[in-house]
Amino acid sequence: xxxxxxxxxxxxxxxxxxxxVMQQVLDSPFLLxxxxxxxxxxxxxxxxxxxxISVPLAD
Amino acid sequence: xxxxxxxKRIWWNEPVHGVEIGWIAxxxxxxLFMFFFMIAWHFIGQQNLSTExxxxxxHAYQARVEAFAERFKVGEExxxxxxxxxxxxxxxxxxxxxxxxxxxxxxxxxxxxIHLSSVDWQHGFSLQPTNINIxxxxxxxxxxxxxxxxxxxxxxxxxxxCGIGHHRMTGRIRVTE
Amino acid sequence: MTAIDAGAIGVAGxxxxxxxxxxxxxxxxxxxxAQAEALIKVNAVAAVVFLAIGGLFGLLVALTRWQAVHxxxxxxxxxxxxxxxxxxxxxWIIFFEIAVLYxxxxxxLGARLAAPRMAWLGFVLMVAGALMANYAVLEGNSSVMxxxxxxxxxxxxxxxxxxxxxxxxxxxxxxxxxxLMVARQEKTYDGSIPLVTFGALTAAIIAxxxxxxxxIILIPTLLWSLGFVSxxxxxxxxxxxxxxxxxxxxxxxxxxxxIWYAIGAMVLGARPLSEKVSRMAFLMYILFLQLASAxxxxxxxxxxxxxxxxxxxxxxxxxxxxxxxxxxxxxxxxEAAQRRNGFTRGAFEWLRKAPWCNPAFSGMFLSLVMFGFIxxxxxxxxxxxxxxxxxxxxxxxxxxxxxxxxxxxxxxxMAMTYLVVPLIFQRDILWPRMATWQPVLFGxxxxxxxxxxxxxxxxxxxxxxxxxxxxxAPHAFEHAPGAFLMLGLNGIFAVIAAIGGIMFxxxxxxxILVGPKLGGAQTRPLTFPLHQQAAEAASTYGSxxxxxxxxxxxxxxxxxxxxxxxxxVNWKYLSELWLFR
Numbered sequence: 001x002x003x004x005x006x007x008x009x010x011x012x013x014x015x016x017x018x019x020x021v022m023q024q025v026l027d028s029p030f031l032l033x034x035x036x037x038x039x040x041x042x043x044x045x046x047x048x049x050x051x052x053i054s055v056p057l058a059d
Numbered sequence: 060x061x062x063x064x065x066x067k068r069i070w071w072n073e074p075v076h077g078v079e080i081g082w083i084a085x086x087x088x089x090x091l092f093m094f095f096f097m098i099a100w101h102f103i104g105q106q107n108l109s110t111e112x113x114x115x116x117x118h119a120y121q122a123r124v125e126a127f128a129e130r131f132k133v134g135e136e137x138x139x140x141x142x143x144x145x146x147x148x149x150x151x152x153x154x155x156x157x158x159x160x161x162x163x164x165x166x167x168x169x170x171x172x173i174h175l176s177s178v179d180w181q182h183g184f185s186l187q188p189t190n191i192n193i194x195x196x197x198x199x200x201x202x203x204x205x206x207x208x209x210x211x212x213x214x215x216x217x218x219x220x221c222g223i224g225h226h227r228m229t230g231r232i233r234v235t236e
Numbered sequence: 237m238t239a240i241d242a243g244a245i246g247v248a249g250x251x252x253x254x255x256x257x258x259x260x261x262x263x264x265x266x267x268x269x270a271q272a273e274a275l276i277k278v279n280a281v282a283a284v285v286f287l288a289i290g291g292l293f294g295l296l297v298a299l300t301r302w303q304a305v306h307x308x309x310x311x312x313x314x315x316x317x318x319x320x321x322x323x324x325x326x327x328w329i330i331f332f333e334i335a336v337l338y339x340x341x342x343x344x345l346g347a348r349l350a351a352p353r354m355a356w357l358g359f360v361l362m363v364a365g366a367l368m369a370n371y372a373v374l375e376g377n378s379s380v381m382x383x384x385x386x387x388x389x390x391x392x393x394x395x396x397x398x399x400x401x402x403x404x405x406x407x408x409x410x411x412x413x414x415x416l417m418v419a420r421q422e423k424t425y426d427g428s429i430p431l432v433t434f435g436a437l438t439a440a441i442i443a444x445x446x447x448x449x450x451x452i453i454l455i456p457t458l459l460w461s462l463g464f465v466s467x468x469x470x471x472x473x474x475x476x477x478x479x480x481x482x483x484x485x486x487x488x489x490x491x492x493x494x495i496w497y498a499i500g501a502m503v504l505g506a507r508p509l510s511e512k513v514s515r516m517a518f519l520m521y522i523l524f525l526q527l528a529s530a531x532x533x534x535x536x537x538x539x540x541x542x543x544x545x546x547x548x549x550x551x552x553x554x555x556x557x558x559x560x561x562x563x564x565x566x567x568x569x570x571e572a573a574q575r576r577n578g579f580t581r582g583a584f585e586w587l588r589k590a591p592w593c594n595p596a597f598s599g600m601f602l603s604l605v606m607f608g609f610i611x612x613x614x615x616x617x618x619x620x621x622x623x624x625x626x627x628x629x630x631x632x633x634x635x636x637x638x639x640x641x642x643x644x645x646x647x648x649x650m651a652m653t654y655l656v657v658p659l660i661f662q663r664d665i666l667w668p669r670m671a672t673w674q675p676v677l678f679g680x681x682x683x684x685x686x687x688x689x690x691x692x693x694x695x696x697x698x699x700x701x702x703x704x705x706x707x708x709a710p711h712a713f714e715h716a717p718g719a720f721l722m723l724g725l726n727g728i729f730a731v732i733a734a735i736g737g738i739m740f741x742x743x744x745x746x747x748i749l750v751g752p753k754l755g756g757a758q759t760r761p762l763t764f765p766l767h768q769q770a771a772e773a774a775s776t777y778g779s780x781x782x783x784x785x786x787x788x789x790x791x792x793x794x795x796x797x798x799x800x801x802x803x804x805v806n807w808k809y810l811s812e813l814w815l816f817r
Contacts, residue, residue, distance in 0.1 A: 016069065023071035026515050027428050029416050029437055032522050036441035037448070040479070040526035044547050045449065048475045048530075048539060055538045058113035058120075058200050060507045061431040061497035061514075061569070062344050068427045070511040078568065078785050079513045079561070082792060086560040089796075090553030093803070097545050097621045100807075105815040108625055112537035137710045158710060170815075175537075181385045181470055183629045187696040188716060189814060192628040194535045196470045197387060201537035206815040214713030216706070218629040218698035220381045222388065223310060226703035229711040 108193065111202040117178040120200060124151040124174075128161045136162055136231070149174060152215075152230070154182035154195045156222060159215040159230020167210050167234050175201045183219030186232065192218060207234040256348035261659060262754075264502070267424075268660075271352035272342035272415075276335045276660050278359060279408075280653065281748070283331035286366060287646070288741045290323025295734040298685070302727030303704060303720050310702040314379040317700060319370065321382030325641065326401065326484070327366045332649045333439060333491050334362070334408040335656075340436030340494065341415035343660075347424040350414030358407030365401025372397055381700055383481060386457065386468040395458035399451070402480075406447045409440050431508050431515065432501070435494025438518045439487045445526050446487060449479030471538050482529040488641055489559070490521050492603065492648035496566045499600040499651055503591060506573035509565050517565070520558030524550040531615075534624035541621065548619045556616055563608050563795065568788040570601075575783055583786040599651025599675030606679060607644030610686045613799050614639060623806050626813070631701075632693025639686035642733070647679055650740050657744060663751035667743050674739045681733025685726055692722035 025031060067073060101107050127142070127150070134141040140161040144150050146169035153160045154177040165171060175184055177197040184193045189209075193201070215230035257270040293316045299307040300316075308316060342349045349355060371393065372378045378390035416437070419425060429437070453476040459465045497514070500506035508514045530547030533539055550556060574586030591597045614636040617623055627633065654671060657663055665671050697704055697719050704723065706713050 019069055020071040023069065023428070026434070026519065029413065032437065032519070033413070033441050033444060036438075036522040036526075037445045039523050040445050040483070040529075041448075043551070044527050044529055045476065045479055047543055048533075048547075049472065051539050051543055052469070052471050052475060055112050055114050055199065058115040060501040060505060062501045063430050064425050064427045065431075065511045070428065073510055073512060075513055076509040076568070076783075076785075078789060079509055079564065082564045083513070083557070083561060085796065086553075086557040089800075090549075090557050093616070093620070094545070094549045094552045097549065100622050101541065104622060104811070105817070106622055106625065106810050106813050107541075107817050108535065108622070109817055110537065110540050139710065162711070180388050181474075183698065185629070185696065185698060186814075187713060190626055190630070190694075190696045191813060191816070192535055192625055192630060194537070194628070196537060198469070199471060199537045204817050208814050214711065216696075216698055216701075216713060218701065219385070220314070220383075220388075220700040223314065225314075226310065226701050226706070227709045229706060229709040229713050231711045 109201070109203045113200040113202075114198060115176060115200040117176070117197050120151075120174075120176045121153060121178050124153040124160070127151045132161075133164070139230075144171065146171070148172070152184070153178060154184065154217070155179050157217070157224035157228035159184070159217075159228065162231045162233070164233045164235065165207050167207050167236055170204055170206045173203045173205045175203065180221045181219050182217050182221050182228070185216045185218040187214045187216055189213060194219060207232075210234045210236055258348075263659060266343055266659075267346035268343050269348045271355070272338050272349040273660055275349065275352065275355050275359065276338050276343070276656070279331050279335035279338070280656055280660075282359075282363060282366075283328050283335065283649075284653070284741055284744055286323050286327035286331060287737070289370070290320055290325075290328055291734060291737045291741075293317075293320035293323060295730055296320075298727050298730030300702070301704070301723045303723060305727060311376075311379070313702045314381070314700070315373060315376060318379050318381050319373045322369050322373065322398075323366075324646075325382060326398075327362075327369075329488055329641070329645060329649075330401070330405050330484070331362065331366075333443075333487060334358070334405065336491050336495065336649075336652070337408060337412040337436050337440055338415070339656075339660075340430075340433045340498075341412050341419065344430050344433050345415070345419035345425050347415055347419035347422060349411065350418045351411055354407055355411045358404045358411065361404030361407065362401050363404075365397045365399070365404060368393055368397035368400065383477065384457070385477075386460070386470055386473050389461055392458055392461045395454050395461055399454050399458060402447045402450045402454070405443065409443045409447070412436070412440050428511075431511060432494045432498040434515055434518055435490055435497060438521050439490035439494065441522050442483055442490055442526055443487050446480050446483040449476055449483065449529075453477050453480070471536065474536065475533060475539075478529040478532045479526070482532060483526045485637065485641060486521070486525040486528065488645040489525065490518070492607070492645045493518075493559075493562050493566070495648045495652045496562070496600055496604055497569070499596050499648075499655065500566060500570050500573070502655055503594060503597045503600075504570055504573045504577075506569040509568050509572065513561060514565050517558040517561035520554045520561075524555040525558070527551060528555065528615075528619060531619040531624070534619070534621055535628040544621050548621055548624075553616075556612075559608075559612060560792075563604070563612075564788060564792050566604055567601075567791055568785050571785050571788045572783045583790055587787055593672050594654075595671045595675050596651045596654040598672075599647050599654070599679070602675055602679040603644050603647040603651065606647070606683050606686075607640060608795055609798060610683060610690075611636060611639030611641075611644050613802050614686075614690060616799070617803055617806050620803075620806075623810055626806065626810055627693055629699055630693035631689045631697045631699050634699050635686050635689030635691070635693055638682060638689060643679060643682040643686055647675060647682060650678065651675060653740075653744055657747050657751070658754055661748050661751075662754045663747050664754055665743065666747040666751045670739055670743050674736055674743065676736075678733055678736025678740065681729050681731075681736050684729025685733055688722045688726040688729060692719050692726065695719040695722065697723065 131142045131144045133143045143164040150171045151174045182195040213232045217228035378394040380390040527547040579586040
């Protein structure tokens with residue numbers, strides 16, 4: 001907001017050390033995209049399709 | 060603020076509010092409880108939907124239902140046969156546009172292997188007013204071991220939209236002592 | 237933020253990748269690019285148009301279910317119900333979401349929109365798809381419901397229209413990702429993206445999975461309707477289709493949670509209690525929320541209990557944990573901001589003296605409460621493997637998702653619109669008093685619709701069913717009288733919601749067209765002042781372990797009690813059923 005341009009919310013201070021791994025993960029949109037598409041594809045779609053394919057024939 | 064980048068370059072090490080930590084603990088524990096309760100119900104509960112399923116040709120299934128109805132038929136109601144299978148017997152229900160076929164007479168406290176399938180579109184087996192709801196697919200034969208616990212006349216309605224006659228699609232199960 | 241903007245303008249001035257026109261917002265200091273602004277406008281307008289159409293169809297559905305009115309004939313009922321689903325569940329929501337994605341990327345990051353031509357192409361595809369779908373349905377040969385389960389077949393136009401719409405939406409999502417990259421490369425912001433943008437990113441990621449699932453299943457289905465493919469397996473269709481059908485509603489959840497944070501920030505200057513916790517909660521959405529597509533397959537044959545349990549529980553309820561965390565941090569951030577504003581008396585002065593007359597705030601808070609209490613709790617119960625058999629495909633299901641998508645998402649989007657009109661369209665709201673009452677009215681209506689449909693469903697009434705009295709059925713069946721009472725009340729609350737909806741559409745459209753202009757040198761204050769004390773609240777950084785949040789603790793305690801109670805009540809119902817295994 002225009003009116004919060006005071007001390008606190010000016011440019012973030014320079015990083016005082018290495019950025020934690022988890023923060024790096026959360027800052028990587030394409031890594032997250034990969035995870036967010038792969039996980040449901042494997043657990044929901046592929047696993048589900050395998051189950052349906054393996055339904056046995058009635059005698 | 061939530062609409063501007065975090066003021067601290069490294070926000071991961073910021074302290075977390077005590078209330079948040081407490082609430083996270085509650086949600087994790089509750090989540091684990093709900094997860095394991097579903098598994099536990101398979102061992103302690105009496106209501107677990109069977110997953111026994113076979114692939115079947117609709118016309119082959121229809122032939123089996125007709126043979127079953129022929130064998131145990133005891134009467135007729137509005138053109139639909141009334142069938143009284145002995146306890147423990149395999150029982151067949153056929154879903155088609157727009158009826159549940161045939162009408163069944165079951166005994167309270169006895170177990171039946173109920174076979175469910177459709178010969179045309181998808182339908183929704185909805186036993187009322189008991190409120191047991193199961194999806195029915197063409198080409199898949201679903202086998203459920205069912206034990207009625209109350210007597211009386213029960214309706215089967217369709218709760219999967221199946222075209223213009225959907226709301227006329229009914230069937231019946233009678234349970235006697 | 238002003239400082240960031242100043243720096244960013246400098247960078248853009250030195251080496252613009254493309255000539256992009258910017259203006260600086262007088263209210264927020266945000267730097268807004270012209271193309272992004274235009275695309276936000278057209279997507280928001282399209283969204284409101286389809287909300288109006290779809291909402292009208294919804295009212296007709298509710299008035300038909302109300303047995304005393306029973307407005308439409310059977311054929312029209314099923315046609316209108318199909319149109320209702322497509323227009324509001326897809327078109328209104330996704331158009332608005334694309335606007336949210338552009339807002340959260342280009343506007344909040346002060347960047348230009350990547351590939352505006354592509355964005356326009358996406359928009360045109362979406363409009364073409366939406367119009368074609370309406371044509372296909374209204375023509376009468378595609379009354380197959382939103383789900384269009386085979387072997388029931390719609391006209392090829394129906395499937396084609398959905399594919400076009402989905403491709404258009406996918407283009408929009410790609411533009412969002414591109415804009416994130418542009419902003420990072422051109423250094424229009426420092427450090428990490430804002431939390432709201434992260435929420436939008438969550439929505440965009442889920443959208444990719446959603447649209448991919450839709451493409452996998454709708455393309456073969458289109459070929460089937462054209463006669464090139466002989467058979468579509470009904471179970472396989474249902475599995476993949478719900479990867480789209482349910483995940484698309486998870487886009488909504490992510491988007492409206494992002495909007496809750498955005499409105500908290502814009503109206504009250506609220507900041508997240510801690511960035512870490514809120515972002516981890518979104519991460520749980522990214523990883524696990526889509527698994528809940530299995531909620532629609534719990535009553536199916538052919539899928540094992542293992543698959544059902546893992547998927548329906550979003551991997552041990554980790555995504556539910558995400559929602560419950562947002563349920564604490566959103567009101568918690570608001571309470572913290574209000575307490576710093578000086579509303580410190582008692583547990584709830586912060587809430588009582590919140591800007592309830594501001595429709596952005598009231599809409600957002602009602603959305604938060606109703607999404608949690610109505611949509612959220614019923615969703616988890618409905619998605620429990622065994623409990624599902626009690627409600628699968630009954631009217632309980634639409635009851636649940638009207639609690640999430642109408643009382644939750646739609647209300648949040650409406651609330652956001654009251655900020656979008658002054659900030660993006662630069663028009664004042666024409667009738668502020670009407671705007672003040674609108675979210676309340678719509679919220680009451682939406683809440684009532686959800687509750688009474690859930691009630692009717694609990695009594696066994698089927699969803700998508702024209703005749704609850706079974707007049708022409710060969711074997712008569714009668715529902716409990718309570719069911720008809722529920723359906724009547726549902727009709728009444730649908731009328732209330734419709735009035736709220738009409739007030740929204742009329743007010744927003746009129747404001748956009750003839751509302752007082754806010755642009756230019758003239759410095760008219762907003763009719764809805766962003767909360768006066770917001771400045772002070774925003775001056776110190778959050779994550780203060782020192783701020784006590786008794787009000788929020790009481791609210792979440794209440795929520796949790798309701799949740800546990802309702803969960804066990806349903807297990808008790810289940811244990812009284814016939815035995816089956």
